[in-house]
Amino acid sequence: MGKRILLIGYNFSPEPTGIGKYSGEMIHWLANAGYDCIVVTTYPYYPFWKVQEPYHKNRFWYLKETKSFESGGKITVYRCPMYVPSEPTGKKRMLLDVSFMVSAFFQLVMLLFKKKCHTVITVVPSFQFGLLGYFYKVFKNSKTVYHIQDMQIEAAQDLNMITSKKVINILYKLEQFIFDKTDVISSISEKMVSKIEEKAQKGVVLFPNWSDTSFFSPISEKAMLKKDFGFDERDQVVLYSGAIGEKQGLEAIIYAAETFKDRAEVKFVICGTGPYKKKLEALAKTLNLENVLFFPLQPMEKFNEFLNMADMHLVIQKAKASDLVMPSKLTTILSVGGLVLITANEDSGIYAVTKKYHMGFLVDAENQSALNKGIEEALTSPERLKIMKNARRYAENYLDIDNVMKTFLENIAS
Numbered sequence: 001m002g003k004r005i006l007l008i009g010y011n012f013s014p015e016p017t018g019i020g021k022y023s024g025e026m027i028h029w030l031a032n033a034g035y036d037c038i039v040v041t042t043y044p045y046y047p048f049w050k051v052q053e054p055y056h057k058n059r060f061w062y063l064k065e066t067k068s069f070e071s072g073g074k075i076t077v078y079r080c081p082m083y084v085p086s087e088p089t090g091k092k093r094m095l096l097d098v099s100f101m102v103s104a105f106f107q108l109v110m111l112l113f114k115k116k117c118h119t120v121i122t123v124v125p126s127f128q129f130g131l132l133g134y135f136y137k138v139f140k141n142s143k144t145v146y147h148i149q150d151m152q153i154e155a156a157q158d159l160n161m162i163t164s165k166k167v168i169n170i171l172y173k174l175e176q177f178i179f180d181k182t183d184v185i186s187s188i189s190e191k192m193v194s195k196i197e198e199k200a201q202k203g204v205v206l207f208p209n210w211s212d213t214s215f216f217s218p219i220s221e222k223a224m225l226k227k228d229f230g231f232d233e234r235d236q237v238v239l240y241s242g243a244i245g246e247k248q249g250l251e252a253i254i255y256a257a258e259t260f261k262d263r264a265e266v267k268f269v270i271c272g273t274g275p276y277k278k279k280l281e282a283l284a285k286t287l288n289l290e291n292v293l294f295f296p297l298q299p300m301e302k303f304n305e306f307l308n309m310a311d312m313h314l315v316i317q318k319a320k321a322s323d324l325v326m327p328s329k330l331t332t333i334l335s336v337g338g339l340v341l342i343t344a345n346e347d348s349g350i351y352a353v354t355k356k357y358h359m360g361f362l363v364d365a366e367n368q369s370a371l372n373k374g375i376e377e378a379l380t381s382p383e384r385l386k387i388m389k390n391a392r393r394y395a396e397n398y399l400d401i402d403n404v405m406k407t408f409l410e411n412i413a414s
Helices: 018-032 090-111 125-139 152-158 165-179 190-200 221-228 251-259 277-286 300-309 329-335 349-356 368-380 382-396 403-413
Strands: 003-008 036-042 064-067 074-080 121-125 143-148 184-187 234-243 268-270 291-296 313-316 338-343 361-363
Touching: 003 018, 003 125, 018 036, 018 074, 036 090, 064 313, 074 090, 074 121, 074 152, 090 125, 121 125, 125 143, 125 165, 143 165, 143 221, 152 165, 152 361, 165 190, 184 190, 184 403, 190 221, 221 300, 234 368, 251 277, 251 291, 251 368, 277 291, 300 329, 300 338, 313 329, 313 368, 329 338, 338 349, 338 368, 349 361
Parallel strands: 003 036, 003 121, 036 074, 121 143, 143 184, 234 268, 234 313, 268 291, 313 338, 338 361
Antiparallel strands: 064 074
C-alpha cells in the first residue's frame, strides 16, 4: 500500500460525532504514521444540520486546508459546497447526496492533474460515492476501498424513506456495479460484513469503529462528577448521548421517563442535537415530565467526565434499523466502562456481540414495556459492576484505535 491516500466522504473532522468523527480520526492517525492524506469532503454540518462556524461564510464555494505532521505526514482537505437541509427528509437527503456528488466530482477532476494517490477510500453513506472512487481509479489505476458505515439502501427501504420498488431495484443494481468494481470492501460489524458478503458475492474486511481508550476511561468518583453537572450525588442518571434523529425511536425514552416520574432521584438526560430534538422536548412538556433534561453537545474536554457521570446509558434503535447500523456512540460507552442498555432484537449483530461478552443489558427493540423493565433491572442489578468491567475489557481488547488501524492497513495491503 502506497503512502498517498485519498478519502472521499461528506462527513469529516471537525464534526464531533458519528461518521465524521471516525473519518477524521482515521486520517489523523494515518498522517501521524507518515502518510500523505488527501480528503474530498464538505463543510462540517452534522449533527446540527447546519454548516458550523468558522465555515459558514464559505459554504457556497470550495476551500483548501493543509496540515503537516512531525512524522512527515500531511493532510490536505478539499471542502466542497453541498446542500444542507435544516430539517432533513428522505427527498432532501437525496438532494444532499446529489449536490455533494456533483461538487466532489469537479474537485476529483482537478486532482487527476496532481500526484497519484495509491489508495482511494470512499465512505458510505452515501453509497453512490463508490462511483467517485471508481472514476479516480479509471484514470489513476489506484486501489479502491469501499467502507460501509451504514447500509443505506436497506435503511431507506425499511424505514419507508423510499417506497418505489423500481427505484429500490435501480439503487441495488448501481450498488452491485460498485461492488464489482471495488478492490476492497469493508464494514464495521461482523453482522454487516456477513450481509454485505452475501450481496456482493465477495469477501468483506471487518474494519470496526474504535475508541480512544486512553482518553475515554473509567472514573470512580461519580458523586463529584454529578455535582459538576448539576445533579445531586443521590440521583440516578439515565443518559442518552448522541445524534437525535427519527430513526432511533427516541420518544421511547420520554415514555420510559413517564413511568419513573414519581421517583425524583431517577433523571433521564438526553444530550445532543438533531432534527428530532424539538419534537422530543415538546413531548416531554406535554407529559409534564420534570425528570427529563435536555443537554447540548458537550465539549470534548468534558466529554469523558460527562459519560462517567451517568449511572447507565441508553442505546435506542428501531427494530428494522438495529440490524443494519452499529451505533458509534456505543464504542465510547464501552470505553468508559459504562453500564449500557441496548434495544436490539436477537437476530442483530449488536445483540450477538453484547451477549457474547456480557457487556450490557438487552431488551427487544420497539417494546416500551421491555424498555421500562430493562431500565429498572439495570439500575438495581447485582451484576452491574461485573458488566461494567466487561465493557471496559472489551474496549481495551477490540476497540483500541492503534490495533484497529494496524489490522485494517494489513488487510487492505494484501
